[in-house]
Amino acid sequence: MTNGNISVYMCSTYGGYPKGNIYWIMDDKPQLQDSDRIQFNSTNETRNRSYNITSVYTVVNVLHKIRKIQCIVENSALQVNLTASYEESPNPDKQMEEKKKMTIIATVSVFLIITVTLILAVLGIRHRNKKAGTSVI
Template sequence: MNLSRVINLLCTACFLLQVFCTKALGIDSVIGVLGGNVLLPCICEPSKRSDLYYLCWQIDKTLVFAITNNTPEYGENFKTRARVSENEIQNGNCSLHLSNISVNDAKNYDCIVAVGDRESKKQSISLKVAANYSEPKLEVINNSMTDGNISVYMCSTYGGYPKGNIYWTLDDEPQPQDSDRIQFNSTNETRNRSYNITSVYTVVNVPHQFRKIQCIVENSALQVNLTASYEESPYPKKLMEEKKKMTIIATVSVSIIIIVTLILAVLGIRHRNKQAGTSVI
């Protein structure tokens, strides 16, 4: 019987013995970023004799990594991605280094350790995979604020995992997700199963009212929200520019008038003081 067969049988046996020992309060979890590296912790008993160690990492009954008599063994799809430091094992650290993680790696992992003739011990950890979404892009699809009844906005982002949500606010007021004016769409990338999500929001225009639109992209797994904003006026851009110029001119004019008034006041005071001095003489 070859070594691989022996290790698989040992892993299976340990799994059957330990299957009822999972913590009643649930399994601890670790979040890894899609395409990145992650460390799955496992504390084991320190020993200077690594040749007496039996260590097995597995998913249910499927081998991920095992080492016995200083000989490592790898499960399918893990040979170049799974690693446990033999030096760390002697220091009581049996943690699994997993690289280039994918959505398929999001499972419950068991770390089973036995030293010499002692009873094996199992620790379980759940790996959850997530990925950040790109900065959201907020676009105006149809702007009829000045001469129509509705305006349409689109918010889009890509590359995130798991599937996120897009929320809208109008003048800082949250808009109901089940509204007929909000249309949500998502697509799944074949390569890494990340999501591209888009939301279209239709707003009924209110005459002569300024507007602030925000779309908020939520990634619940990473507890990260990304926001894009857009502000617009019910008045044409050219008119707004003219009003801005008039405001600047008015401000400058008022400032000049105040300065001239102050100068004249100072000169008047000096003139009166001079006349008063002449009268005394």
């Protein structure tokens, strides 16, 4: 879930035994498990002695590139790791909005350049005609 500048990712595993571990990797870099951005909760299901594990990872968005988030569930007794991945792509609406802004800025810039050029041309013609003693404009 993404809300403004904060993204929240949740990774869960259910009914595992023995209790496993969840690790996070962002942009191919392992994230520290003791980080204040990672909340780790586990619940022991007593009737069948299996574990439900949930980890929530909160990330402040950086707009510099696409992010790849991976959740790795490790069960050392089974020597098996399960991985879930999520790749964020740029928001198409936001990209379209940025393109529209850039188009408006470019259009206004071209208009201003043409206007200034015409004003300078008129002033130059007036100055030249003033020196020559004639009046066209």
